[in-house]
Amino acid sequence: MDSPEPPDALLAMHDVGKSFYGVSVLSNVDIDVYPGEVHAVVGENGAGKSTLMKIASGVHQPDSGSLRIAGEPVVLHNPREAQAAGVGIIHQEFNLLPERTVAENVFLGREPTRRGLVDRRAMRARTAELLASVGAETVRPTDRVGQLGVAQQQVVEIVKALSLDARILIMDEPTAALADHEVELLYALVRRLQARGIGILYVSHRLAEVFDLSSRITVLKDGRRVVTVDTADATPEALVRHMVGRELASYYPPKAGAPGAALVTLAGAGNGRLRPIDLELRSGEVLGVGGLQGSGRSALARALFGVESFTAGQMTLDGKPVRPRSPRQAVRAGIAYVTEDRKGEGLALSQSVLDNALLASRAATPRWFGGGARTTSVRALLAAVEVHAAGVDQEVRYLSGGNQQKVVLARWLAMAPRVLLFDEPTRGIDVGAKAAIHELIRDLADKGAAVLMISSELPELLGMSDRIVVMRDGALAGELPGDASEEAVLSLATGTPHEVPA
Structure with missing residues (x-):
């Protein structure tokens, strides 16, 4: 008996090439996705993933090659044509109107009408059907989008794509802004979409979820397809080798020996977001901070940096009482803070690489004081942390996520801080750049700095930390x-018992 013919690929891209201003960003790339398949696309920043996804969704047109949808050749001149052909894309940064309801966002510009008026009842009913089809029990058509959580807003984006009869979904870093417990909700949603026969192109830097969800993985490097493998036949080590073109002996640098004395001490420190906290942050160590989103991790870093100051208890630095009431005071005390919101809070995107790297030192000291020497020093630091840019005058918005984070690091290194607070230091950064950031963090600790590092990625938290504290409901749940x-970290984070193996 003959075996059945395999189904046509929902999306097939063949020999695709694309250049911008004479610079090739994609060359001879082949990729496809089948009904009910999750096909992961991985690679370092600059590998060509985003350009490939934009071609598939009609944002860019290829210079060479071809596209087929369900076996039929297509030319997609714009996103509207891609949507009409059944291609939906879920961007990392959502495209929703926060003041409008879920139903109004789902049918924005396509509202059903009756006798010349918007038929809101029909719109809400259809939205309810779509929400039910993906098991979104916590989202209602009448909810205002701005009041929803990040995971719920992602559901709205997916339902919006499904309302356009999408057969192919492109998901670009879908878990970048999600807490650990929200990632499970996304997993369940992806599996429901698979069961409906929808093909998914899944772009992610997080290898754990790539292995959890995908059936095939394509690796891009320097705009070319390096390999496409069945997930069952792949290993994280092999993928990393394909992505960066070299062996990574370890994902994380060796940990330090015994830490030094306590640089920062908190005794009963709290504020409106934090219950009394007792904590020591020692020189020469990386103190990891775990916990679910909303547990108080970021609030702790912001309080230490004077953004939302402690209002109770005591904070000491080198044994002397200190309570920064503003970031400027914290910087002058030798404390640096790398925020989780790199683009919103950490960078002036329209300014140059050099100006961004000088922000902290200019704020802490008069502009006229040592300006020339300071600029020379910062230029050296940018080179030392290996920022790859067209030049120090290039606008920082055009750098990859990893290089943007290195600019932020260079800014604080210029201040020679003794205490560094990192909030999600490698979020949205490719594996090669992550390794470089990890090395920089460990090097700072080895040179005597006290490092506090918040991370939602448990492998990173465990791989980088000399000691871990876990927060829950604005308080320390344990060390x-x-x-x-x-399992031990999650047990403290969620308040559930954990049995230690005998």
């Missing part, structure tokens, strides 16, 4: 050694 298990 663990750096070699603790993921």
Whole structure:
């Protein structure tokens, strides 16, 4: 008996090439996705993933090659044509109107009408059907989008795409802004979409979820397809080798030995977001901070940096009482803060690489004081942390995520801080750049700085931390050694019991 013919690919891209201003960003790329398949696309920043996805969704047109949808050749001149052909894209940064309801966002510009008026009842009913089809029980058609959580807003984006009869979904870093417990909701949603026969192109830097969800993985490097493999036949180590073109002996640098004395001490420190906290941050160590989103992790870093100051208890630095009431005071005390919102809070996107790297030192000291020497020093630091840019005058918005983060690091290194607070330091950064950031963080600790690092990625938290504290409901839930298990961290984060193996 003959085996059945395989189904046509929902989307097939063949020999695709694209250049901008004479610079090739994609060359001879082949990729396809089948009904009910999750096909992951991985690679470093600059590998060509975003350009490939924009071609598939009609934002860009290829210079060479061809596209087929369900076996039929297509030319997509714009996103509207891609939507009409059944291609939907879920961007990392959502495209929703926060003041409008879920139903109004889903049918924006396509509202059903009756006798010349918007038929709101029909719009809400159809939205309810779509929400039910993906199991979104916590979202209602009448909810205002701005009041929804990040995971719920992502559901709205997906339902919006499904309302256009999408057969192919492109998901670009879908978990970048999600907390750990929200990622499970996304997993369930992806599996429901698969069961409906929808093909998914899944772009992510997080290898764990790539292995959890995908059936095939394509690696891009320097605009070319390096390999496409069945997920069952792949290993993280092999993927990393394909992505960066070299072996990574370890994802994380060796940990330090015994830490030094306590640089920062908190005794009963709290504010409106934090309950009384007792904590020591020691020189020469990386103190990891775990917990679910909203547990108080970021609030702790912001309080230490004077953004939302402690209003109770005591904070000491080198044994002397200190309570920064503004970031400027914190910087002058030798404290640096790398925020989780790199683009919104960490960078002036329209300014140059050099101006961004000088922001902290200019704020802490008069502009006229040592300006020339300071600029020379910062230029050297940018080179030392290996920022790849067209030049220091290039606008920082055009850099990759990893290089943007290195600019932020160079800014604080110029201040020679003794205490560094990192909030999600590698979020949205490719594996090669992550390794470089990890090395920089460990090097700072090895040179005697006290480092506090918040991370939602448990492998990163465990791989980088000499000691771990876990927060829950604005308080410290407990402390663990750096070699603790993921289960132990989650147990403290969620307040559920954890049995330690005998």
